[in-house]
Amino acid sequence: MKEVVCVVCPMGCRLQVDEDNDYAVTGNSCPRGATYGKAEVTNPTRVLTSTVRVRGGLYPRLPVKTRSEVPKAKLMEVMSIINEVEVAAPVKMGEVVVSDVCGTGVDIVATRDM
Amino acid sequence: MLIYDLVVIGGGPAGLAAAYEAWQNGVKSILIVERDKELGGILNQCIHNGFGLHYFKEQLTGPEYAGRFIHMLRETGVEVKLDTMVLQVTPDRQVHAVNATDGYLVIQAEAIVLAMGCRERTRGAISIPGDRPSGVFTAGTAQRYVNMEGYMVGRRIVILGSGDIGLIMARRMTLEGAQVLACIELMPYSGGLTRNIVQCLDDFNIPLYLSHTITRIEGEGRVERVVVSKVDNKRLPIPGSEMVFDCDTVLLSVGLIPENELSKEAGVHLDPRTNGPMVFENMETSVPGIFACGNVVHVHDLVDFVTGEAERAGRNAANYIRKISCAEEDEPEIQVIRGSHVTYTVPQKLRTGNIGKTLDIFFRVDNTYEDVTVKVMSGSKELHSRKRRYVVPGEMERLTVPKERLLSAEENAITVLIE
Numbered sequence: 001m002k003e004v005v006c007v008v009c010p011m012g013c014r015l016q017v018d019e020d021n022d023y024a025v026t027g028n029s030c031p032r033g034a035t036y037g038k039a040e041v042t043n044p045t046r047v048l049t050s051t052v053r054v055r056g057g058l059y060p061r062l063p064v065k066t067r068s069e070v071p072k073a074k075l076m077e078v079m080s081i082i083n084e085v086e087v088a089a090p091v092k093m094g095e096v097v098v099s100d101v102c103g104t105g106v107d108i109v110a111t112r113d114m
Numbered sequence: 115m116l117i118y119d120l121v122v123i124g125g126g127p128a129g130l131a132a133a134y135e136a137w138q139n140g141v142k143s144i145l146i147v148e149r150d151k152e153l154g155g156i157l158n159q160c161i162h163n164g165f166g167l168h169y170f171k172e173q174l175t176g177p178e179y180a181g182r183f184i185h186m187l188r189e190t191g192v193e194v195k196l197d198t199m200v201l202q203v204t205p206d207r208q209v210h211a212v213n214a215t216d217g218y219l220v221i222q223a224e225a226i227v228l229a230m231g232c233r234e235r236t237r238g239a240i241s242i243p244g245d246r247p248s249g250v251f252t253a254g255t256a257q258r259y260v261n262m263e264g265y266m267v268g269r270r271i272v273i274l275g276s277g278d279i280g281l282i283m284a285r286r287m288t289l290e291g292a293q294v295l296a297c298i299e300l301m302p303y304s305g306g307l308t309r310n311i312v313q314c315l316d317d318f319n320i321p322l323y324l325s326h327t328i329t330r331i332e333g334e335g336r337v338e339r340v341v342v343s344k345v346d347n348k349r350l351p352i353p354g355s356e357m358v359f360d361c362d363t364v365l366l367s368v369g370l371i372p373e374n375e376l377s378k379e380a381g382v383h384l385d386p387r388t389n390g391p392m393v394f395e396n397m398e399t400s401v402p403g404i405f406a407c408g409n410v411v412h413v414h415d416l417v418d419f420v421t422g423e424a425e426r427a428g429r430n431a432a433n434y435i436r437k438i439s440c441a442e443e444d445e446p447e448i449q450v451i452r453g454s455h456v457t458y459t460v461p462q463k464l465r466t467g468n469i470g471k472t473l474d475i476f477f478r479v480d481n482t483y484e485d486v487t488v489k490v491m492s493g494s495k496e497l498h499s500r501k502r503r504y505v506v507p508g509e510m511e512r513l514t515v516p517k518e519r520l521l522s523a524e525e526n527a528i529t530v531l532i533e
Contacts (some may be wrong), residue, residue: 002414005308005311005312005316007307007308007309007312008314018514046313047163047173048289049161049162049163050161050289050290051161051260051261051264052221053264058151058261059262059264060151060263060264061261061262061264063175063177063261063329065163065175071393075289075317076289078309079289079290079504093177093178093181109353111161111175111177111178111181112158112177112178112180112181113181
């Protein structure tokens with residue numbers, strides 16, 4: 001049994017996820033909670049946001065994000081790649097800064113024009 | 115003197131949406147005055163995602179959310195003055211401002227939208243005893259240094275306050291290689307969204323100490339350590355409960371205050387509950403032709419709701435300029451009174467003539483409650499009620515009331531309460 005706090009809505013249900021029983025979820029008040037509970041135990045993922053160095057821009061940092069979610073366990077590995085990146089202005093919002101980061105199949109993109 | 119139909123003070127999310135909406139409603143002479151060197155306001159430093167779920171129906175980062183409005187505004191003829199500081203707004207709607215290119219500016223406006231936002235409470239506001247070393251920042255200041263200016267503010271960090279900005283910064287500093295030793299919260303519950311507790315603290319094993327506070331900051335030149343004490347149910351430190359954290363940085367996330375120096379000088383009445391302008395149903399303040407929206411009115415949890423409020427302000431400012439008003443000149447004002455467990459309401463006053471089919475009343479509650487009824491009463495008469503499964507102080511509530519119910523209000527007052 002794993003305990004997970006559901007973050008789908010503000011209620012914050014305390015979910016119990018039974019790993020030995022096909023990740024059956026109890027403690028949820030709605031079906032969305034069951035889906036969240038299972039995913040959070042089997043494969044927790046997060047969108048990572050950070051900044052990279054930018055030359056010639058209005059500011060020295062350019063905000064970026066992973067275009068979609070990446071495994072939670074890889075967040076620090078992705079950060080180590082982000083820390084090495086330097087781009088030159090002008091950059092457009094949505095422009096790819098790193099493609100397929102850490103073999104996740106997910107690109108890192110700029111989140112503003114600069 | 116410059117002359118505009120509408121002057122919007124502040125180019126953050128509230129100002130952007132108000133100006134855009136006024137343009138869409140037929141006002142073609144609009145100026146936004148912004149003191150920073152670009153539009154977007156605080157969103158530019160909020161690089162995390164979670165913005166826009168209500169308004170755009172997708173998850174955006176702060177800069178992306180601001181970017182969408184900035185792009186929309188570029189397609190209009192709305193004018194913008196950046197790097198420009200407004201010094202004064204007069205009751206007859208003159209805006210005095212200064213910048214390095216134009217010098218001293220006097221701008222006459224037909225209508226004004228106040229959208230100055232809010233600012234953070236500081237160490238001085240909460241009086242933490244101890245030394246006065248460097249290394250004590252408000253969380254938002256640290257956020258700007260790290261996310262925009264490219265400065266790392268410290269390596270070993272203690273965060274006071276578990277509001278969303280504090281939680282977001284706990285994750286941010288961890289990702290940037292700092293060690294966040296603890297997040298300290300005075301109240302027995304966190305003021306932040308559960309989602310942020312999970313994804314910003316739990317994900318990185320950062321301990322949250324509820325019912326604790328920093329009772330001393332020590333350090334010569336730079337922060338060297340803080341003393342943290344447990345507090346009793348009167349929020350007073352309990353002697354003997356002290357813990358010491360060796361850290362070089364303290365981040366404060368201890369609340370926001372609407373920034374209303376300009377409003378006061380313009381003669382706008384403030385509500386002591388919100389610290390923002392008292393507003394009518396159309397976001398007009400007590401001074402005719404001066405409207406207000408966003409965090410300058412009351413501190414919002416979500417930018418999506420700021421946008422909604424700013425659109426109402428922009429639309430109604432356009433109506434004012436174009437002399438479209440449905441309220442009768444001598445229409446009586448209905449006071450909105452906060453009843454049991456309601457800490458404030460926005461709007462605070464109504465003129466039913468200006469209300470469409472329904473009116474949204476926004477309010478906050480004073481504690482966490484389950485299975486309650488939100489009621490609108492007038493005298494002993496119940497005008498409207500709605501059930502709520504769950505209400506919390508950290509999340510603004512909205513109650514939509516049909517206009518015809520408001521028309522039966524007695525003695526020009528309605529009370530919003532929780533039962």
